[in-house]
Amino acid sequence: MNGTIEAPTIEYALLAPMLVVFGAAIAGVLVEAFAPRYLRSAVHLPLTLLSLAGAFALTVWQAVKGVPTKPAAMGAVAVDGPALFIWGTILVLAFVSVLLIKDEEHFVGSAAALPGSAEEEQSLVERAAHTEVYPLLLFAVGGMLLFPASNDLLVAFVALEVMSLPLYLLCGLARRRRLLSQEAAVKYFLLGAFSSAFFLYGTALLYGYAGSVDLAKINLALGSVGGQDTLLYIGAAMLGVGLLFKIGAAPFQAWKPDVYQGSPTPITALMASGTLVAAFGALLRVFWVGLGGLDWDWRPVFYGVAILTMVVGAILAITQTDIKRMLAYSSIAHGGFLLIGVIATGSAAQNTAALSGLLFYLVAYGFTTVGAFAVVTMVRDAGGEAWHLSRWAGLGKRSPLLAGTFAFFLLAFAGIPLTSGFFGKYAVFQAAVSGGALPLVIVGVVASAVAAFFYVRVIVLMFFSDPAADGPSVVLPSRGTAAVVGIAALATVVLGVFPQPVLDLAHTAAQSLFVR
């Protein structure tokens, strides 16, 4: 043993966006402990929004000041172009989701009270609220920021858990349909813990192979270490299982519809946007920085996974009768389209186009999906949100504006020109074609056509069928929800009509590639 441990140097300025978010989360816990009940949400909301906005400002400042060329914090965290772009995306999406979460009627007053018991009645009468939602959310967002920037498999594992653990809890806190919500939490927790155990064992095997968990050192070892291929291949496969689970790629997609349906809708919006963006950032970094030298071996596997994901997502979405489950399967299919971008990212010249297309797609999809789930929160009947698709019949006749906006989001998911979804798909598919992944693109286009069918089916249902007599009502949105729908619709239009600035930004971010 030659282990003397050196004192680490940490570049606090580079890590400032994360530190702000984690700091605010800890301050939120203190507010929970010391502030009187009636003050809490009044303190939490500005604290949460300000910290997210502040972290975003710091991220922009960092990007303007110049992207560092070396990993920070002793090589543990890489703050490079793609990481900064992903941070900005996650912070904006989280900010928008908080506006949706602000309506506390989505969350249970007292999670410990049994559904339907006197205690629960009492908590409703007292207007009790779990304001812990805000600090939990900030911890999850902090994890999301760290995950795609982690340049070391141990940091990636810790970030994965910091991101997931608060989300497991948040899933179980829905006010209505609490059995579904609790079931979603149990399923997400058990499957999530199972998959992160795989990620960790993969980390252990790669540590055994390379003698380090640092991604750059693992990549270096790929060329020099011989005779230990079993460790390498099994380790890489297990890392892949852990990461693909978080994305919801095909053999590991089963949790997604259940969890998206059961969770409180604002949390679903955050998971469908923020978690997906963070997981794709981490997947790119682990497989291109850490295992880039092995791409001839893992690329065919990703081919298969991408095709399976697109097909499963698109086909199973057709059979859905629940709006949230349908959006979950649509999210699985989009995960498949994004995987095409991951595969197309490759040799140096090809890298920038594919990576920037992928980054643009993540922004476009993130905004649209938050908007779509925000609309879902507004269509309600006596039992809460009206999830069954038959209840959405004739919505276009009752509230044309809302139904029109939702139809627009669905068209953006389908990738119709003049919406952000079109340019996202175009950028990714084009990069894949010039990278030689033509078969994948053909499957992608066919899957998009299948997906377009069920999006259009919902639009037809909303506009061309007669509303049921006891149909759901559209609640007057709170200012937060209205703002979310407005921002999402605006982003979908602007990115669809005038995508160049964001494409340029993504291109600049992708140009510096990953620091190693």
Next chain:
Amino acid sequence: MTTHYLVLSALLFAIGGVGVLVRRNAIVVFMCVELMLNACNLAFVTFARQNGNLDGQLIAFFVMIVAAAEVVIGLAIIVTIFRTRRSASVDDVSLLKY
């Protein structure tokens, strides 16, 4: 020499993995996940010995902390659903499907 420990760790991981798939009680499923994490720890410590550096031993501490946090969250969720349904069987939670 260290191979025995690696085999033991792989065995523990496999027992945990099979346990997650075949056991019915949510608590036992969760214990199996913890067994998998501990198998990882054993592998880390063994590889640290084999590679002659301390990284693996340090990582084991991180994993223990994460596992402890996971226990807190997991038991909270499982106890809540047990109080609602009077059952901790993972087969009973089947409202969400297809």
